[in-house]
Amino acid sequence: MSILPRFVADVMLGSLSRWLRLFGFDTLYRNDFTDRELIKISLQEDRIVLTRDNALAMSRLLKKVLLIQSETIKEQIKEVLSTIPISFDLLSLRPRCPVCNGETESIMKEKLKGEIPDYVAFSNQEFMICKACGKIYWHGTHKDRIDKIKKEILKKLK
Ligand SMILES: [Zn+2]
Known part of the structure; x- marks a missing residue:
């Protein structure tokens, strides 16, 4: 598997950041990143800057910018x-936490007693937890909707 590109996004791109995390891409975002911070993070951590700002995109300080x-x-x-370059199956990537960009892992339902509503535990088998912030995700309609959009986008790319 190839090494995944990593991103850092400007203040205009909050929802794009959440989506890239759901796709499984390591994406840093804060709603108060300054241009200086974006450039510094990009260079130090080898991340592609995602920006809506023409001037920043033209900056000669940046090596990787979109x-x-x-x-x-x-x-x-x-x-x-x-x-x-997509040399891997995008749908097979493990989603990252859309809230904090943390890595997620599967967790057994039995371990979540008291943490999730009964009806959720009853109607779902697969759960994920964010290793960084502890938020719990399950494969309900939300997951189906996301997968549908993922597939739609991937189809258009081909
Ligand atoms: Zn998290």
Whole structure:
């Protein structure tokens, strides 16, 4: 498996960041990153800067930057994915936590007693927990919706 590209996104790209995390990409985002911080993080951690800002995209300090042109989230995701050589199955990547970018892992339902509502425990078998913030995710309608959008976007890329 090839090494996945990692990103750092500017303040305009909050939802794109959450989506890239759900796809499984390590994506840093804060709603108060300054241009200086974005450049520093990009260089220090070898991350691609995602930005809506022409001036930043033109910066000669940056080696890796992608100017996001579209306003809509699906198009934005496509813009990112179409620039990376995809030699792996995107749908097989483990999602990262959309809230904090932490890695997630599967967790047994039995370990979640008292942490999730009964009806959720009853109607779901697979659970994930964020190793960083502890947020719990399950494969309900939310997951299905996300997978549907993922497939839709991937189909358009081909
Ligand atoms: Zn988290």
